[in-house]
Amino acid sequence: MPSLLSSLRPLAQRLTAPAVVLAALVVAGCATIDSYMPTLRTFGIYKLDINQGNYLSQDMVDKLRVGQTKPQVRQLLGTPLIVSPFRDSRWDYVYEFTQQGQVVAHRTFTAYFVDDKLARWEGDEMPASMAELNREALARTSGEDRWGETRSWWDSILDVFKK
Numbered sequence: 001m002p003s004l005l006s007s008l009r010p011l012a013q014r015l016t017a018p019a020v021v022l023a024a025l026v027v028a029g030c031a032t033i034d035s036y037m038p039t040l041r042t043f044g045i046y047k048l049d050i051n052q053g054n055y056l057s058q059d060m061v062d063k064l065r066v067g068q069t070k071p072q073v074r075q076l077l078g079t080p081l082i083v084s085p086f087r088d089s090r091w092d093y094v095y096e097f098t099q100q101g102q103v104v105a106h107r108t109f110t111a112y113f114v115d116d117k118l119a120r121w122e123g124d125e126m127p128a129s130m131a132e133l134n135r136e137a138l139a140r141t142s143g144e145d146r147w148g149e150t151r152s153w154w155d156s157i158l159d160v161f162k163k
Helices: 002-029 058-062 070-077 130-142 153-162
Strands: 050-053 090-099 102-114 117-123
Touching: 058 070, 070 102, 070 117
Parallel strands: none
Antiparallel strands: 050 090, 090 102, 102 117
């Protein structure tokens, strides 16, 4: 029996280093390990992903024009999240996305009115339109680039490494 243990000991010593390296690579490969594995304080607790507020895209903002009425702005952007009764000349659109209890995205957009006409607006940079995002996703999965040209096999290989 001692001969069996003594023969397995060098094998275990040789496999320890590769096992540690493999474990380090697996952990390093998960850049956002927090989103996939629970931390000690959240172990066993599931938190819902929450979308709150008004999701605005850049194409919605691009349709705004100075001088539009409040109903026109409401039709383009939707009902504002915050309308103060003390400042009805200012509409605030707020969007927040929370994933597993952590805020992932937070954007604000404010429209200002003078005499019930749109005077100006300001806010964070808005994401591209959903139609543009869907077009890009379709192009990636269908083997075409964004402008409808056929992608080469080399571009497909490079896409694998970009992800």
